[in-house]
Amino acid sequence: MGGNPDQFVRFLNVQKSYDGETLVVKNFNVDIAAGEFLTMLGPSGSGKTTCLMMLAGFEAATHGDIILDGQSINNVAPHKRDIGMVFQNYALFPHMTVAENLAFPLKVRKMSKSEIDRKVKRALEMVQLGHFGSRRPAQLSGGQQQRVAVARALVFEPKLVLMDEPLGALDKNLREEMQYEIKHIHEDLGVTMVYVTHDQSEALTMSDRIAVFEDGIVQQLATPDQLYEKPENAFVAGFIGENNRLHGQLKSVEGDTCSVALEGSDGIVKALKVNVDGVGGRTTLSIRPERVVLDPDSDQYPNRCQARVEELIYLGDHIRARMTVSGNSNFITKVPNTQRHTPLKRGEVVNIGWATEDCRALDA
Amino acid sequence: MTTADGKPLKVSLRRALRRQRIWAFLLVAPLLLFILVTFIVPVFNMALRGIENPQVHDIMPQTTSALKAWDGEGLPAEPVYAALVADLQAGYKSKEIGKVATRLNYEKVGMRSVIMSSARHAKRMKDGPYKEAMIHVNRAWGDPATWRLIKRESAPYTFSYLLAALDAHYDDNGDIAMLPQDRRIYVPLFIRTLLMSATVTLFCILLGYPVAYLLANLPLKISNLLMIMVLLPFWTSLLVRTTTWIVLLQSQGVLNDLMVWLHVIDDQGRIQMIFNKTGTLVAMTHILLPFMILPLYSVMKTVPPSYLRAARSLGANPLVAFWRVYVPQTVSGIGAGSLLVFILSIGYYITPALVGGQSGQMISNMIAYHMQESLNWGLAGALGLLLLVIVLVLYSVYNKFIGIDKIKMG
Ligand SMILES: Nc1ncnc2c1ncn2[C@@H]1O[C@H](COP(=O)(O)OP(=O)(O)OP(=O)(O)O)[C@@H](O)[C@H]1O
Ligand SMILES: [Mg+2]
Numbered sequence: 001m002g003g004n005p006d007q008f009v010r011f012l013n014v015q016k017s018y019d020g021e022t023l024v025v026k027n028f029n030v031d032i033a034a035g036e037f038l039t040m041l042g043p044s045g046s047g048k049t050t051c052l053m054m055l056a057g058f059e060a061a062t063h064g065d066i067i068l069d070g071q072s073i074n075n076v077a078p079h080k081r082d083i084g085m086v087f088q089n090y091a092l093f094p095h096m097t098v099a100e101n102l103a104f105p106l107k108v109r110k111m112s113k114s115e116i117d118r119k120v121k122r123a124l125e126m127v128q129l130g131h132f133g134s135r136r137p138a139q140l141s142g143g144q145q146q147r148v149a150v151a152r153a154l155v156f157e158p159k160l161v162l163m164d165e166p167l168g169a170l171d172k173n174l175r176e177e178m179q180y181e182i183k184h185i186h187e188d189l190g191v192t193m194v195y196v197t198h199d200q201s202e203a204l205t206m207s208d209r210i211a212v213f214e215d216g217i218v219q220q221l222a223t224p225d226q227l228y229e230k231p232e233n234a235f236v237a238g239f240i241g242e243n244n245r246l247h248g249q250l251k252s253v254e255g256d257t258c259s260v261a262l263e264g265s266d267g268i269v270k271a272l273k274v275n276v277d278g279v280g281g282r283t284t285l286s287i288r289p290e291r292v293v294l295d296p297d298s299d300q301y302p303n304r305c306q307a308r309v310e311e312l313i314y315l316g317d318h319i320r321a322r323m324t325v326s327g328n329s330n331f332i333t334k335v336p337n338t339q340r341h342t343p344l345k346r347g348e349v350v351n352i353g354w355a356t357e358d359c360r361a362l363d364a
Numbered sequence: 365m366t367t368a369d370g371k372p373l374k375v376s377l378r379r380a381l382r383r384q385r386i387w388a389f390l391l392v393a394p395l396l397l398f399i400l401v402t403f404i405v406p407v408f409n410m411a412l413r414g415i416e417n418p419q420v421h422d423i424m425p426q427t428t429s430a431l432k433a434w435d436g437e438g439l440p441a442e443p444v445y446a447a448l449v450a451d452l453q454a455g456y457k458s459k460e461i462g463k464v465a466t467r468l469n470y471e472k473v474g475m476r477s478v479i480m481s482s483a484r485h486a487k488r489m490k491d492g493p494y495k496e497a498m499i500h501v502n503r504a505w506g507d508p509a510t511w512r513l514i515k516r517e518s519a520p521y522t523f524s525y526l527l528a529a530l531d532a533h534y535d536d537n538g539d540i541a542m543l544p545q546d547r548r549i550y551v552p553l554f555i556r557t558l559l560m561s562a563t564v565t566l567f568c569i570l571l572g573y574p575v576a577y578l579l580a581n582l583p584l585k586i587s588n589l590l591m592i593m594v595l596l597p598f599w600t601s602l603l604v605r606t607t608t609w610i611v612l613l614q615s616q617g618v619l620n621d622l623m624v625w626l627h628v629i630d631d632q633g634r635i636q637m638i639f640n641k642t643g644t645l646v647a648m649t650h651i652l653l654p655f656m657i658l659p660l661y662s663v664m665k666t667v668p669p670s671y672l673r674a675a676r677s678l679g680a681n682p683l684v685a686f687w688r689v690y691v692p693q694t695v696s697g698i699g700a701g702s703l704l705v706f707i708l709s710i711g712y713y714i715t716p717a718l719v720g721g722q723s724g725q726m727i728s729n730m731i732a733y734h735m736q737e738s739l740n741w742g743l744a745g746a747l748g749l750l751l752l753v754i755v756l757v758l759y760s761v762y763n764k765f766i767g768i769d770k771i772k773m774g
Contacts, residue, residue, distance in 0.1 A: 058673050078676040079685070091674035095692040104688075105678035156679060 008034040014064035026216040042213025084153030092137035099133035237286040264327025282364035296353030414745030417522035419467040424451035452486035525746035561709035568656035576660035613638040639721030656701035663697030
């Protein structure tokens with residue numbers, strides 16, 4: 001075997017429909033490199049699980065090709081694909097002990113007893129559950145069950161591991177702990193992982209690359225920092241992290257930048273030209289709250305406008321201020337809690353501004 | 365623990381819950397009464413008849429008390445014979461003596477005529493000594509075995525019905541012995557009943573499991589339709605269903621006609637499929653199938669499809685995944701269904717009576733026979749008691765290994 005290691009898993013023009021009327025996956029293309037941690041992120045119902053199920057073999061692609069390690073797997077039965085999978089509800093077999101659960105994939109592969117014992121023991125130690133081998137899944141806590149599920153998906157040393165919202169049922173602290181654990185296991189073993197979540201912070205923490213799904217379409221496929229810093233469209237900008245949007249009309253284009261007339265006020269702002277139609281078209285400006293400055297120097301920040309403070313929330317290290325800017329009353333800024341600042345007051349009108357490269361002109 | 369005002373917590377709690385409990389009890393009271401009158405009392409009564417033995421004790425009280433002093437060796441002394449004559453005279457007059465005759469005849473064939481003829485003679489006896497006279501009337505009175513029999517059966521309770529129900533009896537010396545092989549009826553019948561019930565249960569598992577699987581896994585629209593078809597038998601009279609099988613399976617029936625027509629068999633070789641064991645098995649499997657499907661379905665409904673998927677993704681082929689992962693999770697359903705079907709079948713009566721012929725009869729048919737034809741209610745009670753014991757043993761075994769709380773219906 002052995003295809004190109006940069007194209008360990010490939011989705012080529014994959015479409016999927018359950019009912020023959022609507023496409024839940026519209027045209028999915030992605031190349032996943034060997035050893036990569038790729039996350040599919042998107043709102044509920046956007047088709048993430050469907051893509052994972054097609055890769056695992058439990059759903060057939062309506063159109064297109066799925067290629068694993070250089071071979072099309074459209075007609076390979078699930079149990080011959082050698083893909084480890086962690087399910088959302090863990091799917092640990094309740095009638096088997098933890099050790100038997102882990103031994104199951106090895107037994108069906110007809111490994112010798114001693115080899116099975118050795119591998120099971122090692123896998124249990126990897127997830128720090130060395131003493132829990134003889135327990136039933138029902139006798140474990142949620143986090144422990146989750147670890148067993150991960151260990152079971154890895155114990156037969158698959159090259160590819162799929163996880164469908166594996167941390168969905170855990171509380172916040174445990175979630176974060178497990179995120180790091182899974183990440184470390186990924187780094188230690190070097191397996192390729194495809195991970196599904198609708199929690200953006202989880203995706204940002206763990207992934208090498210993230211595919212943002214919406215309505216069966218990948219809106220953007222990029223590294224976490226690129227997704228945050230350089231969203232390509234308004235959906236991604238709004239879905240990843242906090243985001244202020246201002247609507248306007250494109251007035252003129254100057255190289256990489258453009259001038260936009262704001263709706264709801266007569267100001268003109270300069271923005272990075274990212275994803276706009278032509279002059280005269282509508283556009284959405286996207287500005288991250290932490291990139292907004294109060295009382296800017298006029299020469300440093302060409303974009304300036306007036307804002308009225310509507311609400312202040314004290315958050316310790318910074319103060320969250322909700323303001324009305326150009327008719328948008330949900331404009332958030334983060335004011336660092338430094339000594340020098342004169343405290344803001346509700347109803348006060350202040351000057352705010354931002355750098356041109358922090359303001360992205362996206363699709364309307 | 366105490367409440368704020370210092371009363372023990374438990375007392376307060378109990379008081380608070382008392383009203384609720386009284387209400388709950390009042391709500392179930394009508395049903396409780398109904399079950400008590402129509403079910404528990406009759407069952408208890410029937411079971412009692414299996415060990416009750418009032419005839420000799422009540423109708424021959426003098427003999428009974430006179431025999432108390434007899435040690436069972438040789439013949440009893442004159443006073444016992446005097447008591448016998450007095451009892452026979454009284455019994456003849458009140459026309460009760462026939463019951464004693466029937467009762468003793470169960471134990472030893474011929475005792476009916478011994479008692480009846482002796483009673484007729486005793487009527488005319490005036491003075492003693494009676495010993496010689498009675499032995500003269502019937503030689504049986506000179507046989508210590510007869511007296512041992514009467515002494516044994518004069519106890520108010522007896523095991524002899526239960527022994528009879530197990531094909532055993534007291535021999536002439538009063539020891540328990542099995543009947544000769546060719547006269548055993550009930551033990552082979554019990555065994556046949558258990559075997560047939562087991563077969564019916566097995567058929568129900570084999571036929572019901574796939575249906576329950578479909579029910580639990582098909583889309584709701586189709587599975588609802590299927591569920592109605594499963595429940596349809598419940599809405600049809602048992603008699604109609606059973607007679608339908610006769611129409612289908614009898615030697616001039618639909619199935620045989622079809623096979624003759626298709627030249628699978630020739631006209632002389634029509635297969636006897638009803639009025640024998642086959643008929644009973646087929647009809648009972650059909651009737652009891654829903655009792656297997658429903659508990660199976662309710663268990664399967666709780667098994668998420670992700671288990672099978674997980675097994676497949678771990679490398680198990682569909683068959684292994686099904687057998688090693690799915691089936692074990694439905695064991696409680698199989699157990700519940702089997703328990704229901706098995707217990708219902710060992711007590712089944714109408715179907716074997718209608719389509720069972722000779723070889724398809726079960727123990728309930730024998731109980732019915734003794735209730736309605738031979739009027740040996742004691743034996744009927746004993747057989748029923750044994751059946752009840754078997755059911756209770758099965759139940760407790762099931763409860764021990766699987767747990768009765770696992771049974772759910774839909
Ligand atoms: N078996 C199915 N039959 C019909 N429609 C389905 C089936 N599974 C999913 N769908 C539909 O396909 C769409 C995508 O579903 P999918 O499960 O892939 O979403 P998802 O992105 O995983 O959402 P979530 O975050 O809620 O898990 C949904 O609109 C859903 O209703
Ligand atoms: Mg999903």
